[in-house]
Amino acid sequence: MTKTITLAQGNGGEENNELIKKVFYKAFKNEILERSEDAAVIGKWAMTTDSFTVSPLFFAGADIGKLAVCGTCNDLAMMGAQPKYLTCSVIIEEGFEVESLERIVESMRAELAINGAVVVSGDTKVVPKGSVDKIFINTTGLGEIAREGISSNNISEADVILINRDIGCHGATIFAAREGMQMSSALKSDCNSLYPQVKALIDAGVRITAMRDATRGGVAAVLNEWARQSNVCIEVDEEKIPVSREVQGICEMLGFEATALANEGTFVLALPRESAPQALEILRTFEVCAMASMVGEVTQKHPQRVILKSAWGTSRFMETPSGELLPRIC
Numbered sequence: 001m002t003k004t005i006t007l008a009q010g011n012g013g014e015e016n017n018e019l020i021k022k023v024f025y026k027a028f029k030n031e032i033l034e035r036s037e038d039a040a041v042i043g044k045w046a047m048t049t050d051s052f053t054v055s056p057l058f059f060a061g062a063d064i065g066k067l068a069v070c071g072t073c074n075d076l077a078m079m080g081a082q083p084k085y086l087t088c089s090v091i092i093e094e095g096f097e098v099e100s101l102e103r104i105v106e107s108m109r110a111e112l113a114i115n116g117a118v119v120v121s122g123d124t125k126v127v128p129k130g131s132v133d134k135i136f137i138n139t140t141g142l143g144e145i146a147r148e149g150i151s152s153n154n155i156s157e158a159d160v161i162l163i164n165r166d167i168g169c170h171g172a173t174i175f176a177a178r179e180g181m182q183m184s185s186a187l188k189s190d191c192n193s194l195y196p197q198v199k200a201l202i203d204a205g206v207r208i209t210a211m212r213d214a215t216r217g218g219v220a221a222v223l224n225e226w227a228r229q230s231n232v233c234i235e236v237d238e239e240k241i242p243v244s245r246e247v248q249g250i251c252e253m254l255g256f257e258a259t260a261l262a263n264e265g266t267f268v269l270a271l272p273r274e275s276a277p278q279a280l281e282i283l284r285t286f287e288v289c290a291m292a293s294m295v296g297e298v299t300q301k302h303p304q305r306v307i308l309k310s311a312w313g314t315s316r317f318m319e320t321p322s323g324e325l326l327p328r329i330c
């Protein structure tokens with residue numbers, strides 16, 4: 001590992017994993033942490049925390065406030081838990097406009113209501129100009145588990161892999177905003193609360209093996225984490241991965257892979273093959289999930305690896321993203 005921290009170590013990919021393992025897991029080692037789930041499961045409760053540093057603060061489809069509630073609530077939802085109680089800690093730079101702060105907090109309020117969650121504790125710090133860039137937010141969340149046994153460590157060859165919607169919108173939107181690119185109005189962040197979709201699946205009795213929201217590192221990071229955690233091979237059909245025309249355009253222009261772009265309302269689902277048609281039917285009742293798709297299957301061909309199969313019959317490994325992807329994406 002490098003002697004000083006690099007931006008790549010916050011990328012949600014390879015270098016980030018190494019930092020977490022060699023510094024944090026080494027010091028904090030315990031059974032719950034080592035399960036490496038989206039949220040820790042403690043009895044009937046799921047618990048998670050996340051900090052938000054996105055730049056710009058306001059972007060097409062959402063802002064840092066909506067993101068700060070979705071990010072934490074979605075990690076709870078991914079464990080089959082209903083988001084209930086959140087904390088909200090802010091670090092604000094001296095000189096930040098109160099009007100912007102009020103807009104951000106209003107976004108948080110609206111998104112909490114969608115989840116049925118409330119903020120029950122918080123902290124405000126103001127630091128001198130230049131000590132932080134405008135505002136950083138941390139939220140910690142507690143969710144009540146509605147479906148037990150969901151785990152990224154239990155994926156088997158009986159499972160197939162689904163994605164709930166078209167991928168890469170958040171990463172592409174933030175990139176376009178930062179570069180000052182004039183994009184079509186159809187491109188906006190997918191930032192969205194996932195609990196309503198998860199609740200619909202649970203209420204219908206759909207069997208679920210694992211769920212993970214594809215945030216930093218994108219779908220490629222999730223699939224590689226799963227292949228390693230469950231010691232399986234995940235084989236994905238490239239043409240079945242849903243990508244919108246707008247995101248595809250940005251990827252081609254800039255040489256990105258849509259599978260490495262960050263999302264904030266997109267999740268990957270592993271579930272028994274026979275449950276897949278029902279799950280897709282339920283997901284597609286949500287407007288944003290029109291492109292929900294079964295993208296692959298679980299095998300033992302190359303345990304701990306992800307294979308991407310092209311429409312022309314060729315295949316290659318899909319790697320965990322690495323390098324300075326896009327700092328301050330969330």
Ligand code: MG
Pocket residue numbers: 038074075078212213214215
């Ligand atoms: Mg997550």
